Amino acid sequence: MSVLVLGSTGLLGQALMKEAACRGIKANGVARTNADICLDISDVNRLEKIIKEDKPEIIINAVAMTSLDECEKYPDKAYITNARPVAILADLCISCKIYFVQISTDHYYTGDGSDKHGEHCPVRFVNEYARTKYIAEIFALGCRNSLVVRTNIVGFRKKAGQPTFLEWVLASLQNNSQMTLFEDFYTSSIDVGHFSEALFDLIPQRLSGVLNIASSEVANKRQFIEKLAFRLGYSLKNTQNGSVCSLKNVARAESLGLDVRKAEAFLGYRLPTLDQVIDRLVLEYRGN
Numbered sequence: 001m002s003v004l005v006l007g008s009t010g011l012l013g014q015a016l017m018k019e020a021a022c023r024g025i026k027a028n029g030v031a032r033t034n035a036d037i038c039l040d041i042s043d044v045n046r047l048e049k050i051i052k053e054d055k056p057e058i059i060i061n062a063v064a065m066t067s068l069d070e071c072e073k074y075p076d077k078a079y080i081t082n083a084r085p086v087a088i089l090a091d092l093c094i095s096c097k098i099y100f101v102q103i104s105t106d107h108y109y110t111g112d113g114s115d116k117h118g119e120h121c122p123v124r125f126v127n128e129y130a131r132t133k134y135i136a137e138i139f140a141l142g143c144r145n146s147l148v149v150r151t152n153i154v155g156f157r158k159k160a161g162q163p164t165f166l167e168w169v170l171a172s173l174q175n176n177s178q179m180t181l182f183e184d185f186y187t188s189s190i191d192v193g194h195f196s197e198a199l200f201d202l203i204p205q206r207l208s209g210v211l212n213i214a215s216s217e218v219a220n221k222r223q224f225i226e227k228l229a230f231r232l233g234y235s236l237k238n239t240q241n242g243s244v245c246s247l248k249n250v251a252r253a254e255s256l257g258l259d260v261r262k263a264e265a266f267l268g269y270r271l272p273t274l275d276q277v278i279d280r281l282v283l284e285y286r287g288n
């Protein structure tokens with residue numbers, strides 16, 4: 001089996017590359033810098049050339065402009081990064097008989113608290129990020145041999161100046177910095193290690209359509225941070241409760257819980273609970 005991982009140097013891409021290596025799967029990584037193949041995915045002519053040369057059996061697209069602020073400020077750039085290349089990828093996957101996995105988002109649900117959203121729940125677009133990611137889903141699904149995976153991931157990116165949510169929380173706990181804990185922002189966050197294991201377990205089944213891969217439990221950000229701090233023995237004295245509505249710059253979806261029963265049925269095992277996600281993150285943190 002050979003895999004081309006687009007976005008191989010990102011939070012998720014690094015974990016996908018590691019999981020492929022653990023399984024002895026040949027994987028090439030693509031990103032603009034520091035990857036096996038350096039490419040700006042918006043250069044669709046070169047993208048096509050690279051895929052025809054590399055001839056992978058599977059493409060996993062984890063490239064995205066993930067900053068909500070940047071997507072809002074530069075909607076055209078968000079479209080040519082998040083959406084348009086996926087149309088080209090879908091065409092190529094049809095003509096070259098490649099199995100295509102498009103990594104998508106959970107950023108489609110708002111106003112229903114901790115509810116879990118199945119793959120067929122109605123979606124809403126509150127910002128450009130969500131809009132461009134959904135257009136990408138539609139493009140990807142134009143290829144019958146494709147799987148769109150909706151998720152919410154946590155982990156370590158290990159890139160100076162670009163901390164992930166987890167890295168920001170850990171730094172704030174270590175430095176005892178002031179933190180606002182949102183009680184009305186719900187996610188089914190899964191660590192990228194568990195996510196990658198589940199995805200590679202599913203790939204041999206060549207599923208198509210939309211599938212949620214996430215934690216089996218929904219938690220708000222306060223619960224997530226409390227559990228993490230408790231496990232690491234940090235104090236939460238310097239924190240206050242808050243609402244995600246206080247973030248005024250970009251509109252955000254906040255009821256991001258995902259129902260993962262469909263994925264669990266295909267996997268034949270349960271996806272991790274919040275405690276299991278925290279355990280894995282703590283292990284990785286201590287390993288670092």
Ligand SMILES: NC(=O)c1ccc[n+]([C@@H]2O[C@H](COP(=O)([O-])OP(=O)(O)OC[C@H]3O[C@@H](n4cnc5c(N)ncnc54)[C@H](OP(=O)(O)O)[C@@H]3O)[C@@H](O)[C@H]2O)c1
Pocket residue numbers: 006007008009010011012013030031032033034039040041042061062063064065066081103104105106133151152153154157
């Ligand atoms: N992080 C989250 O909380 C979250 C939640 C739900 C879903 N997701 C989805 O999960 C996927 C992975 O997200 P992530 O957090 O791992 O993203 P990330 O850490 O920002 O990584 C993005 C990757 O894409 C590459 N990239 C960005 N722009 C590119 C371009 N124009 N051409 C080529 N490569 C480019 C980056 O490397 P270079 O910058 O060097 O090019 C990097 O390898 C995305 O589809 C995202 O929408 C993320």
